[in-house]
Amino acid sequence: MSLHHWVFGAYFLIVFGIGWYSLRQTRNETDYWIAGGKLGWVLGGATLAATHTSAGTFIGTIGVMYTVGWSFGWLVLSIPLAYWFVAAVLAPRFTRVRKLTLPAFLETRYDSKGIRGLSSVIILVATVVYIQAQIVAGGLIANIVFGVPIQWGMIGFTVILLAYTVIGGMIAVVYTDFVQLIIMILGVVLAVPLAIRQVGGVHDLFTYVQAVNPLTFTWEGLPGTLLFTMGLAFMLGSVATPEKLIRLYAMKDMATIRRGILFAILVITGVNLLVFILSLASIVLFPVLPTGDLAMPMIALAVLPPTLGALMLAAITSAMMSTVDSLLIVAGSALSYDLFQNLVHPKATQRQKIMVNRIGILVVGCIPVLLLLTGVGEGELVQFIVLLFTALMASAFFMPVVLGVYWRRGTKEGAAAAMVGGVAATFLWKGFGLETIDPVLPGFLISAVLMVGVSLLTKPPPEEALASFFPRS
């Protein structure tokens, strides 16, 4: 057994242990879906940061920066600005009525089971396919570490994720996110000085980077419009994705949310900035990689000492797992809590509900890997879906959620039109629009126009539905 096997073996054992502990802590649906709604700022901020930091940060981001240079890094500033918006503008009103899922919030606000069903279907489809993309990355890591075929890696990765998420629900996800976040932070904090030393020091790093790729420190790597609209996509996506919004319900009060978000801002942006430095080192160390996506695995395997290399691969795995387990919770709740329990079997007992919830996560967790094994969603389609996911979520949910808590006049018809129109416009732009403008811009604009226009043309929602969100002082 190599060092890599020992490191990953220990990591998986800790994750299983947390799953088993969480099973005993889960007594009702509130525990299962939002960890009882009692998280403090450390755990709340950590789960937010770990969920946000995906394989994209460790592989995709470093790959893009390797190719287009440092200008791409400025997009990271959209993340703290988006979370500040959440803390200051959205959260105080969004958490006035504590629900268990985003579709349940939309049902309460718009007084419509149809809105809940529609939003659940959008979440379910987008999330399941996004999980698929992450699982492919998991298969690749398993292939590198254990030498197993990618398909077996995908199956193994899915089994491990499902094992702790199904039994432990959100409590297991929160605690594993915390451990995974520590591994991610340790991985990059220890790797950066070693990679710089390998290059020859800070001075040599900058000198060599400019020599190898003179465009690295210029604004010419990405078109300005694309940079701006991608920043908009990151910003809107950071606000409106269900796996992040639901964490606001999991934290106990507004003071906790504000501190948790500060913690998340520092960790997410800090990890990203350190990864950017690693990307500079990779430009010098591996100037002719066939694809930038190989930069981080190459650093882990060829630059870092074996122990640290294993830790870095565990960090990449942690980033993927902490995102996928949160997506499993969101997709599982959409299927079992919002669709099945709400529309098919609303009178189930608490025990039956938790059982159905576990089956829901199991089902949505198996679909991606089954699709991949049958050849659906391979190749370029997967990358296409990853880039589209944030734009889709932002276009579908930003307006119904934000205007939902700030504009009394927003109606269920307006929200439905905003969701469907936003998703359709995003898809259409991705297929036929300009490549220099991210699809989030047309998707968001269409969603906004439809939300406002259709709401003004339809009957206002009943006062009872609005009372909780717009109290008369």
Next chain:
Amino acid sequence: MRSVLDAGFIFWGLFLVFGFIVVGYLVWMLWAEGREASSVRVKAQPDEEAP
């Protein structure tokens, strides 16, 4: 240090702007907490005075 500055604003400006955002958030957070605490005190006043 000189080589870092030579890389230009595109490099070090990113860290600088991030620092400003964090400080701004921190100041806003303290202000929000202070405002909440004072509103709680105002609301609690009648109870404290009650016999």
